[in-house]
Amino acid sequence: MASLITCPHCGVRPKEEFTIRGDASLMRPAPMASEEAWHDYVYVRANPRGRSFEHWQHAAGCRRFLVVERDTLTHEVHSVTDGAVLATRSGR
Amino acid sequence: MSAYRLPTGGLVDRSRPLAFRFDGRSMRGFAGDTLASALLANDQVLVGRSFKYHRPRGIVSAGSSEPNALVTIGFGARSDPNTKATVTELYAGLAARSQNRWPALSFDVGAVTGLLSPFLAVGFYYKTFMWPAAFWEKVYEPLIRRASGLGRAVLEPDPERYEKSWAHCDLLIVGAGPTGLMAALTAGRAGLRVILADEDFRLGGSLLSEARVIDSVAAHVFADRVVAELQTLPNVTLFPRTTVFGWYDDNVLGAVERVQKHVAEPASGTAQPRRRRSLPIWV
Amino acid sequence: MRYSAFSIFRNALSGNLTWKSQWRKPEPKPHYDVIIVGGGGHGLAAAYYLAKEFGIRNVAVLEKGYLGSGNVGRNTTIVRSNYMLAGNEPFYEFSMKLWEGLEQELNYNVMLSQRGVIMLYHSDGQRDAYIRRGNAMWMEGVAAELIERDALKKMIPFLNYDNARYPILGGLLQRRAGTARHDAVAWGYARGADRHGVDVIEHCEVTAIRRDGGRVTGVETTRGFIGCGKLALAAAGNSSQVGQMADLKLPLESYVLQAFVTEGLKPCIDHVIVYGGGHFYISQSDKGGLVFGGAIDGYSSYAQRGNLATAEHVMEEGVSMIPGLSRVRVLRSWAGIMDMSMDGSPIVDRTPIDNLYVNAGWCYGGFKATPASGYCFAHLIARNDAHPVARPFRLDRFARGYAIDEAGVGPQPNLH
Numbered sequence: 012m013a014s015l016i017t018c019p020h021c022g023v024r025p026k027e028e029f030t031i032r033g034d035a036s037l038m039r040p041a042p043m044a045s046e047e048a049w050h051d052y053v054y055v056r057a058n059p060r061g062r063s064f065e066h067w068q069h070a071a072g073c074r075r076f077l078v079v080e081r082d083t084l085t086h087e088v089h090s091v092t093d094g095a096v097l098a099t100r101s102g103r
Numbered sequence: 104m105s106a107y108r109l110p111t112g113g114l115v116d117r118s119r120p121l122a123f124r125f126d127g128r129s130m131r132g133f134a135g136d137t138l139a140s141a142l143l144a145n146d147q148v149l150v151g152r153s154f155k156y157h158r159p160r161g162i163v164s165a166g167s168s169e170p171n172a173l174v175t176i177g178f179g180a181r182s183d184p185n186t187k188a189t190v191t192e193l194y195a196g197l198a199a200r201s202q203n204r205w206p207a208l209s210f211d212v213g214a215v216t217g218l219l220s221p222f223l224a225v226g227f228y229y230k231t232f233m234w235p236a237a238f239w240e241k242v243y244e245p246l247i248r249r250a251s252g253l254g255r256a257v258l259e260p261d262p263e264r265y266e267k268s269w270a271h272c273d274l275l276i277v278g279a280g281p282t283g284l285m286a287a288l289t290a291g292r293a294g295l296r297v298i299l300a301d302e303d304f305r306l307g308g309s310l311l312s313e314a315r316v317i318d319s320v321a322a323h324v325f326a327d328r329v330v331a332e333l334q335t336l337p338n339v340t341l342f343p344r345t346t347v348f349g350w351y352d353d354n355v356l357g358a359v360e361r362v363q364k365h366v367a368e369p370a371s372g373t374a375q376p377r378r379r380r381s382l383p384i385w386v
Numbered sequence: 387m388r389y390s391a392f393s394i395f396r397n398a399l400s401g402n403l404t405w406k407s408q409w410r411k412p413e414p415k416p417h418y419d420v421i422i423v424g425g426g427g428h429g430l431a432a433a434y435y436l437a438k439e440f441g442i443r444n445v446a447v448l449e450k451g452y453l454g455s456g457n458v459g460r461n462t463t464i465v466r467s468n469y470m471l472a473g474n475e476p477f478y479e480f481s482m483k484l485w486e487g488l489e490q491e492l493n494y495n496v497m498l499s500q501r502g503v504i505m506l507y508h509s510d511g512q513r514d515a516y517i518r519r520g521n522a523m524w525m526e527g528v529a530a531e532l533i534e535r536d537a538l539k540k541m542i543p544f545l546n547y548d549n550a551r552y553p554i555l556g557g558l559l560q561r562r563a564g565t566a567r568h569d570a571v572a573w574g575y576a577r578g579a580d581r582h583g584v585d586v587i588e589h590c591e592v593t594a595i596r597r598d599g600g601r602v603t604g605v606e607t608t609r610g611f612i613g614c615g616k617l618a619l620a621a622a623g624n625s626s627q628v629g630q631m632a633d634l635k636l637p638l639e640s641y642v643l644q645a646f647v648t649e650g651l652k653p654c655i656d657h658v659i660v661y662g663g664g665h666f667y668i669s670q671s672d673k674g675g676l677v678f679g680g681a682i683d684g685y686s687s688y689a690q691r692g693n694l695a696t697a698e699h700v701m702e703e704g705v706s707m708i709p710g711l712s713r714v715r716v717l718r719s720w721a722g723i724m725d726m727s728m729d730g731s732p733i734v735d736r737t738p739i740d741n742l743y744v745n746a747g748w749c750y751g752g753f754k755a756t757p758a759s760g761y762c763f764a765h766l767i768a769r770n771d772a773h774p775v776a777r778p779f780r781l782d783r784f785a786r787g788y789a790i791d792e793a794g795v796g797p798q799p800n801l802h
């Protein structure tokens with residue numbers, strides 16, 4: 012997890028200010044996508060051992076949803092990006 | 104005083120005697136004693152009983168690695184079980200009790216288990232206490248529970264207050280022996296924000312028992328001088344009586360400072376009535 | 387060697403130098419009928435019951451570390467069957483019954499201590515929820531008692547009854563629940579399995595799963611290739627990693643759970659006490675240490691170590707339940723990797739791959755399940771058919787709409 016998260020808006024903050032909202036590598040299927048696609052989106056996880064992407068909300072700060080790129084084995088944080096910025100950048 | 108108390112030497116202040124009690128007996132030590140050194144000075148060599156066979160145990164170390172000299176300090180809701188006599192700072196009115204013995208430290212009925220030791224090899228409990236089946240919980244387990252464990256926790260509401268505060272620094276030094284002191288001095292003079300933590304009440308580590316001379320003064324005097332200089336540096340914070348216990352992600356370290364554990368009753372009404380402070384340190 | 391009063395006496399006479407090791411250290415054979423990945427409680431129990439109850443003896447358990455290095459040696463040893471949902475309760479009660487006979491079954495003292503587990507309630511709403519749970523237990527034939535405040539005060543006087551935020555109004559007690567000695571469970575099953583011919587192979591990590599069409603043919607390991615007729619996964623926190631070797635994606639996320647033990651104390655806490663105002667539980671080991679834990683560190687992790695914030699939080703909850711705890715010193719803390727599932731309940735099932743079976747998703751509650759999990763997994767492997775009490779634990783239950791969600795929080799693994 013890291014004890015500290017560098018929020019792109021608020022700077023270095025203790026991890027306790029954030030709320031974890033889960034896997035950020037998942038792409039929400041189209042509303043009418045197959046049941047299987049929705050099942051996989053809601054229930055199935057890659058659960059990586061190593062680099063992962065997660066939504067962290069800076070609940071006790073700017074309240075933005077951030078995407079934290081983090082190593083689940085070493086707890087090292089590689090990058091923190093505002094969720095909206097990332098979504099725009101990746102054309103979501 | 105006894106054969107163990109030397110007329111001179113050491114770091115005790117012989118002009119400041121302190122009265123304390125051990126198992127109800129009145130004893131005297133000096134300011135600067137640990138409970139362990141004061142017990143020895145009072146000819147109290149037997150200080151505890153071993154965990155399994157209740158064998159008689161004396162003091163074997165001078166620091167926090169002490170396995171034997173574990174005592175309960177205080178009474179009622181202010182009891183602190185399993186406290187190491189070797190790191191307990193003596194204060195006037197300290198009341199210590201030995202543990203894991205009944206009815207008395209010198210005569211402990213539990214010691215009869217020692218006679219069974221040939222049958223109680225490592226891991227024996229997995230191989231036995233199964234016959235008859237119903238006996239484990241009714242007979243064996245209660246017996247084992249009573250025989251094991253050392254001090255007694257009171258579990259009454261704790262009257263004391265504690266606090267938590269954060270500390271921040273560029274350099275954390277754990278241990279104020281010669282290396283730690285000199286590192287703190289060098290980094291402090293260079294302007295770094297330094298925290299120097301040591302679990303002892305007196306900083307100096309091995310310098311405190313070193314017989315050699317440094318810079319033509321006794322080693323402990325040298326330590327005092329370094330500490331005195333460190334105290335003048337605004338960017339250096341000294342944390343005596345502070346145990347650093349864990350190193351977590353991103354260089355956050357957990358520490359516990361015993362703020363007023365070395366007094367019988369913590370001062371009340373002051374800005375600092377707390378007994379203990381938990382201290383996450385960000386480096 | 388059978389353990390008896392006689393064997394203890396005889397060994398004592400020879401200075402305890404003649405005890406035989408509890409299980410062999412066999413070299414892997416080229417092929418087994420069944421390979422079980424993971425020498426934790428579940429893998430070892432499955433191997434034991436496969437050999438003893440289902441007559442399949444050509445079995446290997448492959449463990450990447452030493453026996454007990456996973457969660458079976460890291461848990462807080464609570465054993466109970468006080469679940470509410472019909473999908474869970476029969477299974478955990480089956481496990482409880484197996485626990486009750488385990489010492490005699492294994493000829494090994496796993497120190498089952500039925501000292502009672504009490505779950506505290508702090509509001510009328512919580513009391514009603516516990517009454518409902520108690521009734522659900524009775525419907526499965528399991529005794530539960532509601533202990534109200536005055537009676538509870540006599541039973542456990544040192545709790546913080548008048549806490550302003552979480553006053554303690556009573557608790558739901560299962561008297562048959564309690565604790566067991568976790569390491570002994572692993573060792574007892576390993577010894578039992580070994581005596582029935584199972585090869586328990588330590589320091590043997592599975593690194594790949596070899597397949598031929600739709601079937602598994604064997605596993606690559608750090609000690610070479612080993613062929614198998616059937617492959618069974620019981621890798622707990624690493625289940626997703628092992629599953630991935632066969633392109634099996636599971637409804638799991640891995641999290642860290644910490645536990646703590648204090649210095650040894652004379653008997654002072656006689657039950658397992660579970661706080662209802664947060665997530666905290668405590669009991670006293672036979673050695674005297676107070677063993678306690680709380681919620682998981684809320685971020686996914688394979689690090690097998692926790693962080694300070696969670697440790698502080700757990701202890702704050704402990705002190706708000708038992709104020710006197712603040713004077714007791716913690717001796718050690720550690721952590722394990724939890725295979726948190728999407729509904730908080732486990733998976734014991736076949737997979738889309740014909741001869742591959744999976745046992746996972748035990749979250750932080752799989753120790754109590756060890757005997758039944760092993761038994762039911764063995765049943766599944768041997769008969770290709772789920773044991774009745776484990777039938778709800780299907781891999782496809784989310785797709786079919788049969789999630790078993792005790793906490794009622796939905797597919798948020800870190801909240802179960």
Ligand SMILES: Cc1cc2nc3c(=O)[nH]c(=O)nc-3n(C[C@H](O)[C@H](O)[C@H](O)COP(=O)(O)OP(=O)(O)OC[C@H]3O[C@@H](n4cnc5c(N)ncnc54)[C@H](O)[C@@H]3O)c2cc1C
Pocket residue numbers: 423424425426427428429448449450451454455456457458459460461462463464465590591592593620621622623624628643644645679720721722723724748749750751752753754755
């Ligand atoms: C702190 C803590 C407290 C808990 N408290 C309780 C409790 O009070 N009550 C309760 O019921 N449950 C509790 N649990 C949960 C319980 O311990 C687990 O659910 C249960 O032990 C999991 O099953 P297991 O014993 O088979 O797992 P493990 O012992 O983890 O076994 C899995 C094994 O698989 C091995 N493995 C993984 N990958 C490979 C590979 N590639 N090749 C070979 N081997 C591999 C691992 O090394 C490991 O030994 C707790 C867990 C923790 C961590």
